[in-house]
Amino acid sequence: MDTFAIIPARFGSARLPGKPLLDLCGKPIIQHVYERVREAGVFAAVLVATDSERIFRCVESFGGDAVMTSPDHRSGTERIAEVASALEARWIVNVQGDEPFVHPEMLRDLCSAFREEDLAPMATLRYPIQDESDLWNPHVVKVVVDESGYALYFSRAAIPYRRTDPGAAEIDGSGSVWYKHVGIYAYRRDFLLRYPSLSVTPLEEAEKLEQLRALGHGHRIRVYTTKWETLGIDTEEDLLRAIDRCRRGS
Secondary structure, three states: OOEEEEEEEOOOOOOOOOHHHOEEOOEEHHHHHHHHHHHOOOOOOEEEEEOOHHHHHHHHHOOOOEEEOOOOOOOHHHHHHHHHOOOOOOEEEEEOOOOOOOOHHHHHHHHHHHOOOOOOOEEEEEEEOOOHHHHHOOOOOEEEEOOOOEEEEEEOOOOOOOOOOOOOOOOOOOOOOOEEEEEEEEEEHHHHHHHHHOOOOHHHHHHOOOHHHHHHOOOOEEEEEOOOOOOOOOOHHHHHHHHHHHHHOO
């Protein structure tokens, strides 16, 4: 197989320090992510890329593979690019270390679809917004795409604009207009290795969204719709929601 999965995981999260090691139903969050990615069965290897010895030792303790990286990277994409430079791979899939509910099937679908992609050097996923509170939550990133499925913009703001006049579109679960971004990416290896040399753009800096660097430099991002809803853990509230979801077995 010529596709590798790399899970970037750092200890020093500003909003929830040490979150990869936090307990979620008896396992650290990073172990949940690792095991679900392995279940996809489409990767030559699954690696955790980290600058933390504590995370490195944790991954080794449950039988996973981890690689120590520089502490100076500006984003998770830069961190996995360091690891990818030493791999014989054509495609790299980036699964965030705070996505314990990533579904193996969504990874299989992403890999299969991106292998057929001719125009974009990277791809990602979206899921229809069904709860209006997600539209206004800055921790839930929104994405809008063109008619061919390529990203136009990602934002923490409510995009597109939520009209309330008669006849306006409703948030009804159909996902016809509003989508949340699912922070899982696939890259062509050659583009991933070039990514760290791209300058940080004003939009990336304003939104704190690393995918805007690619868009800002004129690179397309293919966006596929997934039927699987994940739950990224960025805050204490997210962790409580994740614990509840885990206990319910969903």
